[in-house]
Amino acid sequence: MTGEGRGWHGGGVTPRDPALLRRSAGAPSEVTVPVGPPEKPGSEGEHALQCAYGTEERADRFYAEQVRGRLLPAMVEFVRRMEMVFVATSDAGGECDASLRSGPPGFLAVLDDRTLAYPEYRGNGVHASLGNISENAHVGLLMLDFERDRIGLHVNGTARIVEDADFHAEHPGVPHDPAPGRRPERWVVVHVEEAYVHCRKHIPQMQRVPLRRSWGTDDPARKGGDYFGAKDAR
Structure with missing residues (x-):
């Protein structure tokens, strides 16, 4: 099911038309050369x-x-x-946010060749990404393979937010995560409009290290605490 289906926040946003065409506010003012033909992918800028x-x-x-x-x-x-995806969103005024979502292999559900979904687990309660999506459904996803092939995949599209029960009613084939503390509260369903490779040239090679995660915790220390000293800084 694509972005025109059931769900709340982000619904009713018209996909880019034609596919692959992104419209921006235009090129910087100092650039006066002609803008490329509209049938090309990408923004005017x-x-x-x-x-x-x-x-x-x-x-x-x-x-x-x-x-x-x-x-x-x-x-x-x-x-x-x-096992991870970087999520870029912006609100209705263009203020941006970039965040990380992660889980075991398969936590990103491919529903069909034009639709994927990722789970929203319990977090800090701010809902920065979801709040942006509720105003502006356009999202950019970046997945990077740091270990095996050192390659990346960009996916741009439009998103809608669906509660976990509603999501599984629509997509009963997507398994429930059995891990305590890793049960999704809701899902972000993304209608794919662009998908393309990210060059491996600048992707570092990394090696996996076993790690135990406290998935369901609200303990500040186990979540990273005040790592950057922000609590007492103004």
Whole structure:
């Protein structure tokens, strides 16, 4: 089911039309070169800067060869083995937030080649990402493989928030997480509009270290406490 279906917050947002076309507020004022043709993926700003910096040919080749409006089979396999995803959102006024979501392999559910979902576990109660989605359903997801292939996947699209019970009623095939403290409260369902590779050139090689996680805790010390000394700072 895509973003036009059931769910609250983020529903009713019109997907980009045509697919792969992003509209922005325009290029920076100092860039006066013509904006690229509207049928290309990307924003007017990036098209203008491609003209200004002489990268149009390279960008057009990337658009043509790598940017797709759905999850290809290799992308589906990649998503299903990921244990983290970086989530970029902004509110209705364009104020941005970037956050991290993580879980065991498979915590990212691929519902079909144009729809994926990730769970929202118990957190600090701020709901920064969900609050943004409730105002502006456009989201950007970045998944990175630091261990095996050192490669990344971008997914851009529109999101809606669905309560856990409603989500499983819509998608009974998605398993319930049996781990205590890791039961989703709700899900973010993303309708895919763009999917493309992230270059491995600057992705560091990392090695897994076994780690016990306190999934259900509200103990400040076990969650990281006042690591940055913010409590007494003004």
